Amino acid sequence: MKKIVKEFNIYEFNELKEEIQHKIIEREILYLIDFTDFSKISKNSNLYKAYKQCEDLQTPWFIGNYIYDYCKKDILKKAKKYMYYENGDIYKGDYE
Numbered sequence: 001m002k003k004i005v006k007e008f009n010i011y012e013f014n015e016l017k018e019e020i021q022h023k024i025i026e027r028e029i030l031y032l033i034d035f036t037d038f039s040k041i042s043k044n045s046n047l048y049k050a051y052k053q054c055e056d057l058q059t060p061w062f063i064g065n066y067i068y069d070y071c072k073k074d075i076l077k078k079a080k081k082y083m084y085y086e087n088g089d090i091y092k093g094d095y096e
Contacts, residue, residue, distance in 0.1 A: 010083045010091040013076075020088040021079075027088075028075050029064045046070040 013021060038051045050066035068075065083091040 008091075009086060010093075011086065012083060013080045016084060016086070016088065020084075020086070023088045024079050024084070025068070025075055026064070028078060029067050032067055032071075033063060046074070 013024065016024070032047065036047065038048060041048050043052075047067065047070065050070035051063065053070075054060055054063045054066045085091055
């Protein structure tokens, strides 16, 4: 039997290239869009306010932009709590 150990570099969010940071933010926004039932969330939440602005202006294609504008602080907070591989995939070693 042989045992092979492979090393990987992992990075904090702020250490990643800017385009990779954008990829992570976009992935989080798409997750929110896909898995949020906007009819059931608090009407006072920033996420609902983003949705409402999108609906009021009849511009559903901008929902991601509105979510980022209204929820940037929360999105960045979540992104900064993980470690990542260089390509932006989440390192799951310490989180499982």
